Amino acid sequence: MGVLSDPAHLQAFHYATTSFSASVLNNVFITYYVEMVMSVSKLSSGWFMLGQIVYCIWNSFNDPIFGWLGDTRFASITQRRVPRIRIGGPLWCLAFVVTWFPWGTADKSPTLAGLHFLFTMIVYDGTLSFTLVAHQALLTDMTSDDAQRERCNMWSAACHLAGSFAVFAAHQLWDPKDLRAFQMLTLGLAAMALLGFVVTTTSPHITEEYGVSGKIASGATEDQNREPPTPPTPSLLKFIRSILKHYNFWIFVAVGLFQQFSCTFNTNFFAIFLNALTGHWMPRYFKSVMLLSTFVFPHIGTIVITPLLSKYGKWVVVKALFALRLVSAIVALYICADLLHVPVTTFFGASPAGDTEVTQRLNHIQTTMSITLLVTGFLVVNRVLTECVCRMIPLIVSDLVDEDFVRNNRKMTMSSMYFGCHALMTKPGQSAAPMFGWWVLSLYGYQAISSEVESEGAHGGGEPEPSGGSNGAIWFTMLQLILLTPIVMCAIMLVIWQFYSLHGRYLKRIKTTLERNAADWVV
Numbered sequence: 001m002g003v004l005s006d007p008a009h010l011q012a013f014h015y016a017t018t019s020f021s022a023s024v025l026n027n028v029f030i031t032y033y034v035e036m037v038m039s040v041s042k043l044s045s046g047w048f049m050l051g052q053i054v055y056c057i058w059n060s061f062n063d064p065i066f067g068w069l070g071d072t073r074f075a076s077i078t079q080r081r082v083p084r085i086r087i088g089g090p091l092w093c094l095a096f097v098v099t100w101f102p103w104g105t106a107d108k109s110p111t112l113a114g115l116h117f118l119f120t121m122i123v124y125d126g127t128l129s130f131t132l133v134a135h136q137a138l139l140t141d142m143t144s145d146d147a148q149r150e151r152c153n154m155w156s157a158a159c160h161l162a163g164s165f166a167v168f169a170a171h172q173l174w175d176p177k178d179l180r181a182f183q184m185l186t187l188g189l190a191a192m193a194l195l196g197f198v199v200t201t202t203s204p205h206i207t208e209e210y211g212v213s214g215k216i217a218s219g220a221t222e223d224q225n226r227e228p229p230t231p232p233t234p235s236l237l238k239f240i241r242s243i244l245k246h247y248n249f250w251i252f253v254a255v256g257l258f259q260q261f262s263c264t265f266n267t268n269f270f271a272i273f274l275n276a277l278t279g280h281w282m283p284r285y286f287k288s289v290m291l292l293s294t295f296v297f298p299h300i301g302t303i304v305i306t307p308l309l310s311k312y313g314k315w316v317v318v319k320a321l322f323a324l325r326l327v328s329a330i331v332a333l334y335i336c337a338d339l340l341h342v343p344v345t346t347f348f349g350a351s352p353a354g355d356t357e358v359t360q361r362l363n364h365i366q367t368t369m370s371i372t373l374l375v376t377g378f379l380v381v382n383r384v385l386t387e388c389v390c391r392m393i394p395l396i397v398s399d400l401v402d403e404d405f406v407r408n409n410r411k412m413t414m415s416s417m418y419f420g421c422h423a424l425m426t427k428p429g430q431s432a433a434p435m436f437g438w439w440v441l442s443l444y445g446y447q448a449i450s451s452e453v454e455s456e457g458a459h460g461g462g463e464p465e466p467s468g469g470s471n472g473a474i475w476f477t478m479l480q481l482i483l484l485t486p487i488v489m490c491a492i493m494l495v496i497w498q499f500y501s502l503h504g505r506y507l508k509r510i511k512t513t514l515e516r517n518a519a520d521w522v523v
Helices: 007-040 045-071 082-099 110-142 146-173 180-202 236-244 247-278 284-312 314-340 344-348 356-363 369-407 415-426 428-443 446-458 472-497 504-516
Strands: none
Touching: 007 082, 007 110, 007 146, 007 180, 007 247, 007 284, 007 428, 045 110, 045 415, 045 428, 082 110, 082 180, 110 146, 110 369, 110 415, 146 180, 146 284, 146 369, 236 369, 236 415, 247 284, 247 369, 247 415, 247 428, 247 472, 284 314, 284 369, 314 344, 314 369, 314 472, 344 472, 369 415, 369 472, 369 504, 415 428, 428 472
């Protein structure tokens, strides 16, 4: 409690309670919504692809729309972000609850099941974007001080960590054949999330001082009780022209697209891969712990690496995380190939169906503990490293807002619009990831054995049992997805990230300019 007596830490904590709410809601949603439509609603591929396409379009465009409105039309000189969290937070909780109460199943009411999927994806993402774009922009608008931003990010990581335990409870109660206990849990989680939103939106410590407080250094107001006029914001066309010329923004967007794909792919398919590859032998409780670890460790990692951000800079830390993911994936690939007694090049082709010995080993991969422990261990490591990068995205976008503020001599930050435009360009990766995974797994007949896999996942524990069928092609495809996807993604991101120049001396020059000219801006 001594730490929370410090106003800086108290502000950071109150800011971070919304991160707790977001963690509770979104971690459960992204972990189980694909399983929900595959194992409960049993949605057809047509409805799923249609839903993802609609979601991709809506998910991409709602962020810049909400961002632009938040920076202009809905903007108050003293508060642009908090009122939106106050409205969007409760609606997000409601949309989360609706997701887990399907209107029908594909075998009985395919149209109702499909419409429910479309409805929940649109409403859930709309309320999420409306709330989080405001919350992310609030980080920029509260302060221009890097130390306080990193403090807020550290507290957000801690609150995210606390919210991640919702996934453990969800995994314990998840049963596709009987959702009642899981549904009751979602009602309780929504209530907890609502409390987090209330703390942020009612806190006297949450002030929007940087670029929005309304104090003009050039002269005092005649009436101290009267809110001064809002500084002019650029026209949409003028802003588009300026952001098109923002080199570092587009470099980060290119990296962000692949990063978003990686984060979403890992989250959506982790539980599926875990249940499929561990079968009966791994106890359900242990699976829940592994799933929880993928949500907990990234936030512990964020807290641990926060001092490194000040010492080495965000650019170096992000590059190191990309390199670590790439190396770990290559090592796991070589070890897995050795355990299967196949050349590494085998993973770059189709399933080795012609090799009877390899096919036999793949058919019984669930009982080969060395392979399953290697792969599940790598799944955890890869997801943790991926999420650590995701936790730093708000800090990097805040730097880009600062650069835009200086380069264009603005009188008001365009932070919401920057977060929105970043989402516009990167969110397609959020839809492409589940579509890609669904398509590949369906191609090799995963849906035909999904009920068996879910049953094993729900009742794991006991002696290892052979999979009992010729599922080697599916297991091999899963190994390819698990090991090759991060290799390709990280190699691409490492190359692109080399061209990002907002670091080192140039970033220090931007920060110095901000501090030197602060008295001439709205502060």
